[in-house]
Amino acid sequence: MSAAEFAIDVRGLNKHFGPKHVVRDLTLQVRPGEIYGFLGPNGSGKTTSIRMLCGLLTPDSGEGTCLGYDVIRDTAAIKREVGYMTQRFSLWEDLTIRENLEFVARMYGMSGRREAVARAIDRLGLGERRNQLAGTLSGGWKQRLALAACMLHSPRLLLLDEPTAGVDPKARRDFWEQIHELAAGGISVLVSTHYMDEAERCHRLAYIAWGSLLATGTAEEVVSAQGLTAWQVTGPDLWQLAEALRGLPGVDQVTPFGNTLHVVGRDARLLFESISAVKETSPHRWEEMAPGLEDVFISLMDRAPDQPG
Amino acid sequence: MAATRLSWSRWVGIIVKEFIQLRRDRLTFGMIVGIPIIQLILFGFAINSDPKHLPTAVLSADNSAYARTLVAAMQNSGYFAVVRQISREDEAEDLLAHGAVQFVVTVPENFSRKLVRGERPVLLIEADATDPAATSNAVSALAALGSQALARDLQGSLGRLARGPDPLEVRIHRRYNPEGITQYNIVPGLLGVILTMTMVLMTGLAMTRERERGTFENLLATPALPVEVMTGKIVPYILIGLIQVTLVLLAARFLFDVPMEGSLVLLYAVVLVFIAANLTLGITFSSIARNQLQAMQMTFFFFLPSMLLSGFMFPFRGMPDWAQAIGSVLPLTHFLVLVRGIMLKGNGLLDIWPQLWPILLFMLAVIAVGLRLYRRTLD
Numbered sequence: 292m293s294a295a296e297f298a299i300d301v302r303g304l305n306k307h308f309g310p311k312h313v314v315r316d317l318t319l320q321v322r323p324g325e326i327y328g329f330l331g332p333n334g335s336g337k338t339t340s341i342r343m344l345c346g347l348l349t350p351d352s353g354e355g356t357c358l359g360y361d362v363i364r365d366t367a368a369i370k371r372e373v374g375y376m377t378q379r380f381s382l383w384e385d386l387t388i389r390e391n392l393e394f395v396a397r398m399y400g401m402s403g404r405r406e407a408v409a410r411a412i413d414r415l416g417l418g419e420r421r422n423q424l425a426g427t428l429s430g431g432w433k434q435r436l437a438l439a440a441c442m443l444h445s446p447r448l449l450l451l452d453e454p455t456a457g458v459d460p461k462a463r464r465d466f467w468e469q470i471h472e473l474a475a476g477g478i479s480v481l482v483s484t485h486y487m488d489e490a491e492r493c494h495r496l497a498y499i500a501w502g503s504l505l506a507t508g509t510a511e512e513v514v515s516a517q518g519l520t521a522w523q524v525t526g527p528d529l530w531q532l533a534e535a536l537r538g539l540p541g542v543d544q545v546t547p548f549g550n551t552l553h554v555v556g557r558d559a560r561l562l563f564e565s566i567s568a569v570k571e572t573s574p575h576r577w578e579e580m581a582p583g584l585e586d587v588f589i590s591l592m593d594r595a596p597d598q599p600g
Numbered sequence: 601m602a603a604t605r606l607s608w609s610r611w612v613g614i615i616v617k618e619f620i621q622l623r624r625d626r627l628t629f630g631m632i633v634g635i636p637i638i639q640l641i642l643f644g645f646a647i648n649s650d651p652k653h654l655p656t657a658v659l660s661a662d663n664s665a666y667a668r669t670l671v672a673a674m675q676n677s678g679y680f681a682v683v684r685q686i687s688r689e690d691e692a693e694d695l696l697a698h699g700a701v702q703f704v705v706t707v708p709e710n711f712s713r714k715l716v717r718g719e720r721p722v723l724l725i726e727a728d729a730t731d732p733a734a735t736s737n738a739v740s741a742l743a744a745l746g747s748q749a750l751a752r753d754l755q756g757s758l759g760r761l762a763r764g765p766d767p768l769e770v771r772i773h774r775r776y777n778p779e780g781i782t783q784y785n786i787v788p789g790l791l792g793v794i795l796t797m798t799m800v801l802m803t804g805l806a807m808t809r810e811r812e813r814g815t816f817e818n819l820l821a822t823p824a825l826p827v828e829v830m831t832g833k834i835v836p837y838i839l840i841g842l843i844q845v846t847l848v849l850l851a852a853r854f855l856f857d858v859p860m861e862g863s864l865v866l867l868y869a870v871v872l873v874f875i876a877a878n879l880t881l882g883i884t885f886s887s888i889a890r891n892q893l894q895a896m897q898m899t900f901f902f903f904l905p906s907m908l909l910s911g912f913m914f915p916f917r918g919m920p921d922w923a924q925a926i927g928s929v930l931p932l933t934h935f936l937v938l939v940r941g942i943m944l945k946g947n948g949l950l951d952i953w954p955q956l957w958p959i960l961l962f963m964l965a966v967i968a969v970g971l972r973l974y975r976r977t978l979d
Binding site: 371399 | 625
């Protein structure tokens with residue numbers, strides 16, 4: 292049975308908002324204890340997909356299960372066992388940290404509420420701030436509080452919608468350590484992000500753009516499936532070089548990365564022929580490299596069908 | 601569908617949260633206390649004042665001693681101050697229309713001749729009743745005018761006139777507002793107006809605030825049921841409504857001497873029903889409204905007809921049929937009759953039922969709509 296095999300197992304989910312087809316035939320499988328990265332540009336349908344998985348939105352069509360419960364009919368059961376962290380801080384800013392956690396505990400009808408809240412506050416290291424209004428916390432603390440709140444009822448599946456947006460690198464690192472600990476304990480995590488380093492920390496990935504899944508698999512699988520060839524260029528006047536390279540046959544994308552340039556193409560031979568000519572006359576250092584996730588995502592985004600707006 | 605049972609713990613959780621938030625929301629809290637106090641002061645003291653020395657014009661076509669005695673008696677009552685002697689009818693009309701005088705007293709031709717003959721002549725008093733509170737006391741002072749003022753003049757052979765029915769007829773024309781609202785009408789009415797305004801508004805904002813701040817998404821992601829959220833948000837406001845009512849009733853009793861003929865328990869019971877009706881409406885508004893501004897607009901869209909068509913501002917029976925039809929849907933219309941009935945007439949439960957069920961019906965209809973519209977999802 293799929294319930295035991297997958298934490299999330301949905302097929303062909305669709306969602307429209309008016310004339311806009313926001314999510315197109317989403318098929319997704321997340322195994323128990325897996326950290327599943329959900330990537331894609333802004334407005335690609337990540338949030339809508341996550342909302343459909345936790346029962347906040349009803350799919351127009353499609354079927355599947357979340358923790359073994361039907362995503363269309365058993366939303367009440369799903370809500371009880373899923374922890375959902377919204378993209379925007381959505382706890383009550385005019386309640387204190389403790390009041391927020393107590394309210395959430397009550398909403399899940401938890402027994403031993405006080406102890407659970409006290410434990411959560413301790414674990415967070417929020418002890419001395421427990422009576423501070425949530426609205427006065429900094430971004431990093433808000434994010435920790437939100438995670439604590441959605442973990443409070445010991446969910447089996449976490450749905451995290453861009454949990455680290457606007458959070459400093461140290462807090463981000465701590466956050467991911469915590470996610471890996473949770474996953475090691477058997478909790479499944481679906482997390483959407485824009486950060487490549489975070490994507491690389493996921494066990495598996497899905498890349499979504501304009502409502503459609505364009506690639507799934509481990510980071511290596513996603514990269515190799517695209518069959519890209521990449522060259523890294525270092526040296527002076529990279530911007531001028533980039534201008535010269537763009538539009539040459541076989542050169543699909545030229546992207547600056549720090550003080551290097553990535554020249555990427557799907558047809559390795561054509562790419563090589565095109566850059567060979569340039570290489571001869573340029574003072575730059577050219578090295579063939581293994582394409583990274585970011586190269587792949589930029590390539591995917593460039594190739595996705597153009598959408599109005 | 602996996603049935604989720606109602607949960608006491610969740611319900612209490614929502615109530616506790618609302619109270620905490622309410623306590624921290626100074627502005628809302630200020631409104632809760634401020635609105636009744638401001639309205640009481642504005643409306644209450646406008647009623648309480650017993651205006652005297654109201655400007656009066658006299659149009660006398662009979663320059664007799666009797667007529668002079670009558671006018672002098674009116675002045676002595678303290679309510680009338682004769683500021684003009686006029687001679688033409690259209691002049692009287694002008695003065696009233698422009699508000700230059702509050703009253704025009706017309707002594708008709710042959711007044712004294714008819715009086716002496718015992719033919720009960722008419723003393724016509726035209727009152728500008730646009731502000732009935734301003735004129736009602738003065739008018740009531742006129743009732744005994746005829747017999748008392750003329751008692752001294754009607755002696756000797758005319759003594760028979762003084763002993764009979766009133767020797768003259770005081771005819772009062774209330775102009776512009778034929779159905780005078782008495783002062784007792786207003787304080788009980790205020791009860792309903794204050795509740796309508798604050799209850800609908802507060803709850804209207806309560807839910808849209810969640811949506812506007814994005815916390816609604818969090819609430820929806822929990823297993824909380826619509827019924828729990830709706831009723832849990834209502835309870836704190838019921839208590840607030842009761843506090844407001846108590847405030848107004850205390851003022852009615854000790855500040856404005858409004859009588860309390862009926863049962864206080866029955867009054868509070870009726871108030872509870874009325875509060876509930878308004879709260880369900882507020883919650884329903886907030887399910888429809890996208891943000892707090894829209895909830896505010898909807899509240900005023902409901903509040904205005906409630907003020908104007910319920911009989912609070914204008915006499916209900918004086919309104920055209922279509923306005924009465926709209927008015928009879930509004931809970932405030934029935935509530936006004938209920939409260940006045942209980943407070944002033946001492947009505948019991950049986951007397952008030954015909955006005956009570958329309959409020960209950962209104963509430964049930966609104967709950968039905970509200971539960972349908974409450975979005976369990978974000979669709």
